[in-house]
Amino acid sequence: MKLEALQGINSEVRALGAQVVVLTPELERYTRALHKKLNLTFDMLTDLHLKTAEQFRLVFTLPDYLRDLYKPFGNAPDRFHDEPECRLPIPARYVVDKQGIIRAADVNADYTIHPEPSETLKQLRMLTGSLAALNLRA
Amino acid sequence: MASLQSRLDEFKKAFESGAPPYNAEHEAIEKMHRATAELKASGTEQQALKIGDRAPSFTLFNQDHVQVSSSDLLRQGPLVISFFRGHW
Numbered sequence: 662m663k664l665e666a667l668q669g670i671n672s673e674v675r676a677l678g679a680q681v682v683v684l685t686p687e688l689e690r691y692t693r694a695l696h697k698k699l700n701l702t703f704d705m706l707t708d709l710h711l712k713t714a715e716q717f718r719l720v721f722t723l724p725d726y727l728r729d730l731y732k733p734f735g736n737a738p739d740r741f742h743d744e745p746e747c748r749l750p751i752p753a754r755y756v757v758d759k760q761g762i763i764r765a766a767d768v769n770a771d772y773t774i775h776p777e778p779s780e781t782l783k784q785l786r787m788l789t790g791s792l793a794a795l796n797l798r799a
Numbered sequence: 800m801a802s803l804q805s806r807l808d809e810f811k812k813a814f815e816s817g818a819p820p821y822n823a824e825h826e827a828i829e830k831m832h833r834a835t836a837e838l839k840a841s842g843t844e845q846q847a848l849k850i851g852d853r854a855p856s857f858t859l860f861n862q863d864h865v866q867v868s869s870s871d872l873l874r875q876g877p878l879v880i881s882f883f884r885g886h887w
Contacts (some may be wrong), residue, residue: 662810664883667881668878677877678875678876679876680872680877681878681879682867682869682872682874683883684861684882684883685882686884686885690840691885695886704862705829705861705862706857708859708882711841716855717882718847723834726830727830742885750883750884751882752884753847753882754879754880755848755881757873759873761869761870761879762852762853762854763852765850766849766850768807768844769844770835770839770844770849773807773835776804776809785877787852791875793858
């Protein structure tokens with residue numbers, strides 16, 4: 662649902678000169694399958710062992726009592742992420758400007774709450790608008 | 800199209816009703832709520848990088864096993880980075 666929502670704004674994101682990337686701990690064989698299934702036009706990147714999520718300080722460990730719950734699915738984090746310790750990223754969406762500075766950040770420990778893609782578009786418009794203004798002045 | 804959050808809310812309601820097709824057990828739902836509350840209380844959210852911080856650079860493989868680097872992408876324009884826990 663969340664990937665489809667990003668896909669829904671991707672052409673507008675591209676029109677603004679920006680790009681979307683999704684980072685997931687899932688192994689490449691799963692990103693490949695999902696990318697194809699959902700006909701995504703942005704890249705899904707495998708953040709193996711959450712190295713990048715760690716740098717964004719987004720990693721948490723799934724508690725034992727939840728691991729047991731996911732066991733019927735074949736211990737999902739281990740199987741899909743090669744992550745036997747069941748670490749996961751907190752859902753997050755960032756907008757980063759050309760200089761590499763974070764200009765918008767939505768981080769929510771409750772994975773049932775997500776920012777609207779239209780908000781992200783708004784943030785990008787402000788960013789590219791202000792960049793255009795700067796260029797005009799220069 | 801309905802907003803993403805309203806569709807997520809609808810899914811959550813259907814899931815937590817315990818009815819088919821999900822048939823979620825009450826106990827399982829309780830555990831999920833507990834885990835979310837504990838994660839909220841843990842302060843992990845507050846530790847995450849924020850507006851004004853420099854985004855760490857990365858070079859990772861995409862779905863076609865092509866290496867993609869954030870510095871290459873940023874040369875072309877702003878970047879939306881979404882962290883996704885998985886499809887399961």
